[in-house]
Amino acid sequence: MTINCKGTLIDFSTPKVMGIVNLTPDSFYDGGRNSSEKDYLQHAEKMLKEGADFIDVGAYSSRPGAVDISEEEELMRLIPVVQLLLKEFPEVFLSIDTFRSEVARQAVENGAALINDISGGSLDSEMLKTVAELQVPYILMHMRGNPKNMKDLNQYDDLIKDLLFYFSEKISEARDLGINDLIIDPGFGFSKNIAQNFELLSKLELFKSLNLPLLSGISRKSLIYKTFHTTPDEALNGTTVLNTISLLKGAHILRVHDVKEAVECVKLTSLVRN
Incomplete structure:
Protein backbone atom coordinates (compact mmCIF):
# COMPACT_ATOMS: atom_id res chain seq x y z
CA MET A 1 0.00 0.00 0.00
CA THR A 2 1.60 3.27 -1.15
CA ILE A 3 0.91 6.93 -1.90
CA ASN A 4 2.82 9.29 -4.18
CA CYS A 5 4.17 12.40 -2.44
CA LYS A 6 5.88 14.77 -4.86
CA GLY A 7 7.23 11.86 -6.88
CA THR A 8 8.27 9.75 -3.90
CA LEU A 9 6.37 6.55 -3.13
CA ILE A 10 5.53 6.28 0.58
CA ASP A 11 5.22 2.62 1.54
CA PHE A 12 2.90 1.86 4.46
CA SER A 13 4.18 -1.64 5.10
CA THR A 14 5.74 0.13 8.11
CA PRO A 15 3.37 2.65 9.75
CA LYS A 16 4.29 6.33 9.58
CA VAL A 17 4.19 9.22 12.05
CA MET A 18 2.74 12.65 11.29
CA GLY A 19 3.82 15.44 13.61
CA ILE A 20 1.45 18.34 14.31
CA VAL A 21 2.44 22.00 13.96
CA ASN A 22 -0.44 24.27 14.97
CA LEU A 23 -0.31 27.91 13.88
CA THR A 24 -3.39 28.79 15.91
CA PRO A 25 -3.52 30.59 19.26
CA ASP A 26 -6.51 28.53 20.48
CA SER A 27 -5.86 24.86 19.69
CA PHE A 28 -6.94 22.53 22.48
CA TYR A 29 -3.42 21.42 23.45
CA ASP A 30 -0.61 23.54 22.02
CA GLY A 31 -2.39 26.71 20.94
CA GLY A 32 -0.08 29.70 21.27
CA ARG A 33 2.97 27.70 22.34
CA ASN A 34 4.68 28.45 19.05
CA SER A 35 4.27 32.00 17.79
CA SER A 36 7.43 33.01 15.95
CA GLU A 37 9.43 31.80 12.97
CA LYS A 38 12.10 30.52 15.34
CA ASP A 39 9.49 28.57 17.34
CA TYR A 40 8.04 26.92 14.24
CA LEU A 41 11.46 25.96 12.90
CA GLN A 42 12.60 24.53 16.23
CA HIS A 43 9.35 22.61 16.67
CA ALA A 44 9.51 21.11 13.17
CA GLU A 45 13.22 20.32 13.48
CA LYS A 46 12.62 18.49 16.77
CA MET A 47 9.85 16.39 15.20
CA LEU A 48 11.93 15.54 12.13
CA LYS A 49 14.92 14.54 14.27
CA GLU A 50 12.63 12.32 16.34
CA GLY A 51 11.49 10.52 13.20
CA ALA A 52 8.39 12.24 11.82
CA ASP A 53 7.58 11.13 8.27
CA PHE A 54 5.16 14.02 7.69
CA LEU A 94 4.13 18.93 4.50
CA SER A 95 0.48 18.05 5.06
CA ILE A 96 -1.92 21.00 5.17
CA ASP A 97 -4.82 20.80 7.61
CA THR A 98 -7.57 22.82 5.90
CA PHE A 99 -11.12 22.43 4.62
CA ARG A 100 -10.81 25.36 2.17
CA SER A 101 -9.95 24.68 -1.46
CA GLU A 102 -8.15 27.97 -2.07
CA VAL A 103 -5.97 27.44 0.99
CA ALA A 104 -5.19 23.95 -0.27
CA ARG A 105 -4.32 25.29 -3.72
CA GLN A 106 -1.99 28.00 -2.50
CA ALA A 107 -0.27 25.69 -0.04
CA VAL A 108 0.44 23.06 -2.71
CA GLU A 109 1.62 25.75 -5.12
CA ASN A 110 4.11 26.72 -2.40
CA GLY A 111 5.39 23.16 -2.03
CA ALA A 112 3.02 21.28 0.31
CA ALA A 113 2.67 17.56 -0.40
CA LEU A 114 -0.72 16.48 1.04
CA ILE A 115 -4.09 17.93 1.99
CA ASN A 116 -5.73 16.92 5.27
CA ASP A 117 -9.43 17.87 5.23
CA ILE A 118 -11.48 17.41 8.41
CA SER A 119 -14.69 17.77 6.40
CA GLY A 120 -14.02 15.32 3.57
CA GLY A 121 -15.00 18.03 1.11
CA SER A 122 -18.29 18.78 2.84
CA LEU A 123 -17.45 22.37 3.84
CA ASP A 124 -16.17 23.50 0.44
CA SER A 125 -17.77 22.16 -2.71
CA GLU A 126 -14.60 22.90 -4.69
CA MET A 127 -12.22 20.94 -2.46
CA LEU A 128 -12.35 17.53 -4.16
CA LYS A 129 -12.12 19.09 -7.62
CA THR A 130 -9.16 21.17 -6.49
CA VAL A 131 -7.30 18.20 -5.02
CA ALA A 132 -7.92 16.26 -8.23
CA GLU A 133 -6.41 19.12 -10.24
CA LEU A 134 -3.43 19.37 -7.89
CA GLN A 135 -2.88 15.59 -7.93
CA VAL A 136 -1.74 15.35 -4.32
CA PRO A 137 -2.70 12.77 -1.67
CA TYR A 138 -5.89 13.60 0.21
CA ILE A 139 -6.69 12.70 3.80
CA LEU A 140 -10.44 12.17 3.93
CA MET A 141 -11.86 12.51 7.43
CA HIS A 142 -15.32 11.83 8.81
CA MET A 143 -17.14 14.70 10.49
CA ARG A 144 -20.73 15.89 10.59
CA GLY A 145 -21.58 19.58 10.46
CA ASN A 146 -18.77 21.96 11.31
CA PRO A 147 -16.46 22.56 14.30
CA LYS A 148 -19.08 24.74 15.99
CA ASN A 149 -21.93 22.21 15.96
CA MET A 150 -20.26 18.83 15.42
CA LYS A 151 -20.46 17.75 19.07
CA ASP A 152 -24.27 17.78 18.85
CA LEU A 153 -24.37 15.69 15.65
CA ASN A 154 -23.45 12.31 17.11
CA GLN A 155 -26.64 10.28 16.59
CA TYR A 156 -26.00 7.14 14.52
CA ASP A 157 -28.09 4.12 13.60
CA ASP A 158 -24.90 2.05 13.70
CA LEU A 159 -21.66 3.98 14.15
CA ILE A 160 -19.32 1.75 12.16
CA LYS A 161 -21.79 0.95 9.38
CA ASP A 162 -22.65 4.64 9.03
CA LEU A 163 -18.97 5.60 8.78
CA LEU A 164 -18.20 2.85 6.26
CA PHE A 165 -21.14 4.01 4.13
CA TYR A 166 -19.91 7.62 4.35
CA PHE A 167 -16.42 6.63 3.25
CA SER A 168 -17.68 4.42 0.44
CA GLU A 169 -19.62 7.33 -1.01
CA LYS A 170 -16.79 9.83 -0.56
CA ILE A 171 -14.20 7.46 -2.04
CA SER A 172 -16.39 6.89 -5.08
CA GLU A 173 -16.82 10.64 -5.55
CA ALA A 174 -13.07 11.25 -5.19
CA ARG A 175 -12.18 8.46 -7.63
CA ASP A 176 -14.66 9.75 -10.20
CA LEU A 177 -12.95 13.14 -10.07
CA GLY A 178 -9.51 11.57 -10.51
CA ILE A 179 -8.00 11.64 -7.02
CA ASN A 180 -5.52 8.78 -6.98
CA ASP A 181 -4.08 8.79 -3.46
CA LEU A 182 -6.56 8.66 -0.59
CA ILE A 183 -6.04 8.21 3.15
CA ILE A 184 -8.95 7.49 5.52
CA ASP A 185 -9.32 9.20 8.91
CA PRO A 186 -12.36 8.07 10.97
CA GLY A 187 -12.25 11.33 12.90
CA PHE A 188 -11.77 10.60 16.59
CA GLY A 189 -13.43 13.38 18.58
CA PHE A 190 -15.37 14.78 15.64
CA SER A 191 -19.16 14.29 15.87
CA LYS A 192 -18.59 11.46 18.34
CA ASN A 193 -18.93 11.30 22.10
CA ILE A 194 -16.46 9.55 24.36
CA ALA A 195 -18.24 6.18 24.29
CA GLN A 196 -18.46 6.34 20.50
CA ASN A 197 -14.75 7.13 20.24
CA PHE A 198 -13.90 4.03 22.23
CA GLU A 199 -16.30 1.94 20.15
CA LEU A 200 -14.62 3.28 17.01
CA LEU A 201 -11.17 2.36 18.31
CA SER A 202 -12.33 -1.09 19.39
CA LYS A 203 -13.54 -1.82 15.83
CA LEU A 204 -10.90 0.09 13.89
CA GLU A 205 -9.78 -3.04 12.02
CA LEU A 206 -13.11 -3.05 10.15
CA PHE A 207 -11.92 -0.08 8.12
CA LYS A 208 -9.36 -2.36 6.45
CA SER A 209 -12.23 -3.32 4.14
CA LEU A 210 -11.79 0.05 2.39
CA ASN A 211 -8.31 -1.05 1.29
CA LEU A 212 -6.79 2.38 1.87
CA PRO A 213 -4.19 3.73 4.32
CA LEU A 214 -5.80 4.47 7.68
CA LEU A 215 -4.88 7.45 9.87
CA SER A 216 -5.49 7.54 13.61
CA GLY A 217 -5.59 11.03 15.14
CA ILE A 218 -6.12 10.45 18.82
CA SER A 219 -3.28 12.47 20.31
CA ARG A 220 -4.11 14.06 23.70
CA LYS A 221 -7.82 14.21 22.86
CA SER A 222 -10.70 14.46 25.31
CA LEU A 223 -11.57 10.76 25.30
CA ILE A 224 -8.26 10.35 27.16
CA TYR A 225 -8.12 13.26 29.57
CA LYS A 226 -11.85 13.36 30.34
CA THR A 227 -11.72 9.66 31.21
CA PHE A 228 -9.14 10.46 33.88
CA HIS A 229 -10.54 13.91 34.79
CA THR A 230 -7.24 15.55 33.90
CA THR A 231 -6.04 17.85 31.09
CA PRO A 232 -4.46 17.51 27.63
CA ASP A 233 -1.08 18.23 29.25
CA GLU A 234 -1.44 15.01 31.25
CA ALA A 235 -2.62 12.82 28.37
CA LEU A 236 0.66 11.59 26.89
CA ASN A 237 0.62 8.17 28.54
CA GLY A 238 -2.99 7.60 27.50
CA THR A 239 -2.13 8.72 23.98
CA THR A 240 0.67 6.18 23.81
CA VAL A 241 -1.64 3.38 24.95
CA LEU A 242 -4.32 4.23 22.38
CA ASN A 243 -1.74 4.78 19.61
CA THR A 244 -0.46 1.27 20.31
CA ILE A 245 -3.98 -0.14 20.05
CA SER A 246 -4.50 1.80 16.81
CA LEU A 247 -1.40 0.23 15.30
CA LEU A 248 -2.36 -3.28 16.37
CA LYS A 249 -5.76 -2.74 14.76
CA GLY A 250 -4.28 -1.65 11.44
CA ALA A 251 -3.52 2.09 11.51
CA HIS A 252 -0.93 3.16 8.93
CA ILE A 253 -0.37 6.73 10.19
CA LEU A 254 -0.34 8.18 13.70
CA ARG A 255 -1.04 11.93 13.78
CA VAL A 256 0.54 13.16 17.00
CA HIS A 257 1.86 16.02 19.08
CA ASP A 258 4.62 13.81 20.53
CA VAL A 259 6.68 12.23 17.77
CA LYS A 260 9.34 10.41 19.79
CA GLU A 261 6.79 8.38 21.73
CA ALA A 262 4.80 7.57 18.60
CA VAL A 263 7.90 6.39 16.74
CA GLU A 264 8.65 4.09 19.67
CA CYS A 265 5.09 2.73 19.44
CA VAL A 266 5.63 1.96 15.76
CA LYS A 267 8.95 0.21 16.37
CA LEU A 268 7.74 -1.92 19.25
CA THR A 269 4.41 -2.93 17.71
CA SER A 270 6.20 -3.80 14.47
CA LEU A 271 8.46 -6.15 16.38
CA VAL A 272 5.45 -7.77 18.05
CA ARG A 273 3.57 -8.19 14.78
CA ASN A 274 6.57 -9.55 12.89
Missing part, protein backbone atom coordinates in the same frame (compact mmCIF):
# COMPACT_ATOMS: atom_id res chain seq x y z
CA ILE A 55 4.55 17.41 9.28
CA ASP A 56 0.89 18.48 9.43
CA VAL A 57 0.48 22.26 9.49
CA GLY A 58 -2.83 23.86 10.39
CA ALA A 59 -3.87 27.50 10.71
CA TYR A 60 -7.55 27.01 11.58
CA SER A 61 -8.48 25.58 14.97
CA SER A 62 -11.13 22.87 14.66
CA ARG A 63 -11.69 22.32 18.36
CA PRO A 64 -15.31 22.73 19.55
CA GLY A 65 -16.08 26.39 20.15
CA ALA A 66 -12.96 27.70 18.40
CA VAL A 67 -13.06 31.15 16.84
CA ASP A 68 -13.95 31.15 13.16
CA ILE A 69 -11.39 32.95 10.99
CA SER A 70 -11.58 34.13 7.41
CA GLU A 71 -9.88 32.46 4.48
CA GLU A 72 -7.60 35.49 4.21
CA GLU A 73 -6.45 35.16 7.81
CA GLU A 74 -5.89 31.43 7.43
CA LEU A 75 -3.70 32.07 4.37
CA MET A 76 -1.84 34.87 6.14
CA ARG A 77 -0.99 32.53 9.01
CA LEU A 78 -0.21 29.51 6.85
CA ILE A 79 1.65 30.38 3.65
CA PRO A 80 4.66 32.16 5.22
CA VAL A 81 5.21 29.18 7.52
CA VAL A 82 4.92 26.71 4.62
CA GLN A 83 7.55 28.72 2.75
CA LEU A 84 9.73 28.96 5.86
CA LEU A 85 9.64 25.24 6.65
CA LEU A 86 10.33 24.17 3.07
CA LYS A 87 13.22 26.60 2.77
CA GLU A 88 14.81 25.16 5.90
CA PHE A 89 13.75 21.53 5.35
CA PRO A 90 13.29 21.13 1.55
CA GLU A 91 12.78 17.36 1.73
CA VAL A 92 9.96 17.46 4.28
CA PHE A 93 6.50 16.23 3.29
